[in-house]
Amino acid sequence: xxDSLSNSIHIxxxxxxxxxxxxxxxxxxxxxYTISITNQGDESAKLMTxxxxxxxxxxxxxxxxxxxxxxxxxxxxxxxTFTYTSSAAIETAVGTMHGHYTFCTxxxxxFDVPIPAFRLARAxxxx
Numbered sequence: 773x774x775d776s777l778s779n780s781i782h783i784x785x786x787x788x789x790x791x792x793x794x795x796x797x798x799x800x801x802x803x804x805y806t807i808s809i810t811n812q813g814d815e816s817a818k819l820m821t822x823x824x825x826x827x828x829x830x831x832x833x834x835x836x837x838x839x840x841x842x843x844x845x846x847x848x849x850x851x852x853t854f855t856y857t858s859s860a861a862i863e864t865a866v867g868t869m870h871g872h873y874t875f876c877t878x879x880x881x882x883f884d885v886p887i888p889a890f891r892l893a894r895a896x897x898x899x
Contacts, residue, residue: 777883780813781848781875785890790859794894799863803892807841808855809873811848817875818847819854820882824871826892829864841873865894 790802811817824836839845846854860869870889876882 777813777815777817777875777877777881778885780811780815781817781873781885782810782812783873783885783887784808784810785887787890787892789892789894791895796865796894800861801863801865801867801892801894802859802861804857804859805869805890805892806855806857807887808853809846809848810853811850814850816847816849816878818877819845819873820876821874822871823874824860824869824887826860826862827868828862829866832863860892862892867892 786806788804790804793802821839822841826834842856842858868889868891871887872884874884
C-alpha cells in the first residue's frame with residue numbers, strides 16, 4: 773500500500789438508525805450508512821473491492837467483502853466524489869463498522885484506503 777495514494781482518497785460517513793425497519797424485540801437493528809468518497813489526488817482511481825468488519829455490542833464480528841460498492845466500481849477522476857448509501861443489520865442496539873477499500877490507479881498501482889471505525893447506534897441509546 774502506498775501511503776501517499778491512500779491519503780489522496782477522503783472518506784466521509786453518515787449513519788442513520790432505521791427505526792421503522794428494525795425489530796428490537798427480535799434483536800434486529802437496521803442502520804443505513806451514506807459514504808462519500810472523494811479523490812483529492814492527482815490521478816484517477818477506481819474502487820475495486822470493499823472489506824468490512826461489522827461488530828455488534830456483544831463483540832461478535834461479521835466480515836463482508838466483495839467487488840465494488842452497491843453493484844458499482846466507480847472510477848474517480850481527481851477532484852470527483854462518489855456517494856452511495858447501503859445498510860447493515862446487527863443484533864444489538866449499538867455496534868461499529870470499519871474496513872478498507874481497495875483502489876487501482878489509471879497507471880495500475882493498487883492501494884488500500886482504510887475506513888476508520890464508525891458507530892452504529894439506535895437513537896437515544898448513548899449519552
